Amino acid sequence: MKKIIALIGLVLFIDLIAELIGMQVIMLGAIKISILPLVFAVLIGILLSLIPLAPIKKLYSPEIVKFAGKYMIFIMLPLMARYGANVAPKINEILSIGWVFLIHELGNLGTILFGLPVALLLGMRREAIGATLGLGREGELAYITEKYTLDSPEGRGVLGIYLIGTIFGSIVFSILAPLLLALGFDYRAIAMSSGVGSASMMTAASSALAALHPQNSDTIISYAAASQLLTSFIGTYIMYFLAVPLQRKIYNTFTRRLDANKEVAD
Amino acid sequence: MTTTVKNTIQAASVLALSVAFTLFVQAIKLVKNPHSTPITHDTLIGLGALWAFSLIGVLISFAMKKTPWKILQEFPMLGWVSIVSLAFCLISPFFVKVISAVDFLSLTTTVLAFAGISVANDLGALRKLSWKIFIVAIVVFFGMYFMDTVVSQIALLLSGKM
Incomplete structure (x- = not known):
């Protein structure tokens, strides 16, 4: 019980500081990026744990950290319920372009099309399979574990992406969304693409986008939430039937070529 | 209970x-x-x-x-x-x-x-990762979001809603 109270106090403190900092707009060259309190919250949560002071070490005891991880899913549920009120008023609009929502799920293959060649050129081999199958969320983690075990190069690849995504995902996605907007894409296209299968990444991306387009924030949040829900339904099937075969094909073609070149060079 | x-x-x-x-x-x-x-x-x-x-x-x-x-x-x-x-x-x-x-x-x-x-x-485990996987992670995140957006943009254009 004492541990739970310590955790509550810690969360209230982080919330308070993050909200007092408030939304900040930074310019990356000509690109406007809005950093929301949610990004400060995750940063403060991580950075505090690095301070080598006894009282803080005590607050971040392995037990309290484990509590935070275990209850995180329940803490998140009211946010998921909030999305219902965003989607409901827009349901007709969303259903009228339902096929667009379905088709856009094919974009999930971007992890392989972009990531795999880069990973292979960097010299990674079997790790690349785990690292580029998807965003390395629970679905991919389960698939790779079942097929290769976690204690394999493929397993190390997916674990690496999982870890990086868990720690930096929300920060990275809240920067990527404004970046895509600056590249000239329509806010609706970016909004529906924010439903990438991780609820915190989707929230970070769509909130950052909504902050830059406040007049369309209802549409943005509802498109992102609807697409997130769809991804949780069909994401696994896209992985099984499209991502896995495509990855195998690109992997074989690339490694054959790269390794042939290497032999010539040797 | x-x-x-x-x-x-x-x-x-x-x-x-x-x-x-x-x-x-x-x-x-x-x-x-x-x-x-x-x-x-x-x-x-x-x-x-x-x-x-x-x-x-x-x-x-x-x-x-x-x-x-x-x-x-x-x-x-x-x-x-x-x-x-x-x-x-x-x-x-x-x-x-x-x-x-x-x-x-x-x-x-x-x-x-x-x-x-x-x-x-x-955080300790993060230090054990190779630098390569950080680059791959960025490309993977960007690749997914970018390609998703390109497909959505084209589909929205075709649907005549844009």
């Missing part, structure tokens, strides 16, 4: 904590900027609705674990909660009204604060 009852009580308490955090954050936002979403009666009822819909989603998720169908067993709890809430909001605009009185961003700060704390134990 059976495990299910115990798990349900635990979920209900953490959910109550979560909506309380939300109220706290919305209050701070209001102090900082008096023009942000006000705290009204609707806000309180809205928070109650969010709590109830979440709990119903949790119960459905527990029940589905006992069905023989893998797709239902593995469907995430987060998804069930969204579906439950969407159903109630479609049935009655009252729920949309009260839930909309809960500031959206106020719900997000606490979730990410928990996320930050919960990865504290993993």
Whole structure:
């Protein structure tokens, strides 16, 4: 019980500081990026744990950290319920372009099309399979574990992406969304693409986008939430039937070529 | 007490904590900027609705674990909660009204604060990763989001909605 109270106090403190900092707009060259309190919250949560002071070490005891991880899913549920009120008023609009929502799920293959060649050129081999199958969320983690075990190069690849995504995902996605907007894409296209299968990444991306387009924030949040829900339904099937075969094909073609070149060079 | 009852009580308490955090954050936002979403009666009822819909989603998720169908067993709890809430909001605009009185961003700060704390134990493992995987991670995140957006943009153009 004492541990739970310590955790509550810690969360209230982080919330308070993050909200007092408030939304900040930074310019990356000509690109406007809005950093929301949610990004400060995750940063403060991580950075505090690095301070080598006894009282803080005590607050971040392995037990309290484990509590935070275990209850995180329940803490998140009211946010998921909030999305219902965003989607409901827009349901007709969303259903009228339902096929667009379905088709856009094919974009999930971007992890392989972009990531795999880069990973292979960097010299990674079997790790690349785990690292580029998807965003390395629970679905991919389960698939790779079942097929290769976690204690394999493929397993190390997916674990690496999982870890990086868990720690930096929300920060990275809240920067990527404004970046895509600056590249000239329509806010609706970016909004529906924010439903990438991780609820915190989707929230970070769509909130950052909504902050830059406040007049369309209802549409943005509802498109992102609807697409997130769809991804949780069909994401696994896209992985099984499209991502896995495509990855195998690109992997074989690339490694054959790269390794042939290497032999010539040797 | 059976495990299910115990798990349900635990979920209900953490959910109550979560909506309380939300109220706290919305209050701070209001102090900082008096023009942000006000705290009204609707806000309180809205928070109650969010709590109830979440709990119903949790119960459905527990029940589905006992069905023989893998797709239902593995469907995430987060998804069930969204579906439950969407159903109630479609049935009655009252729920949309009260839930909309809960500031959206106020719900997000606490979730990410928990996320930050919960990865504290993993930071050591991060140092053991090779630099290559950090580059691959950035390309993977960007590749997915970029390609998703390109496909959506083309599909929206074809649909004539843009």
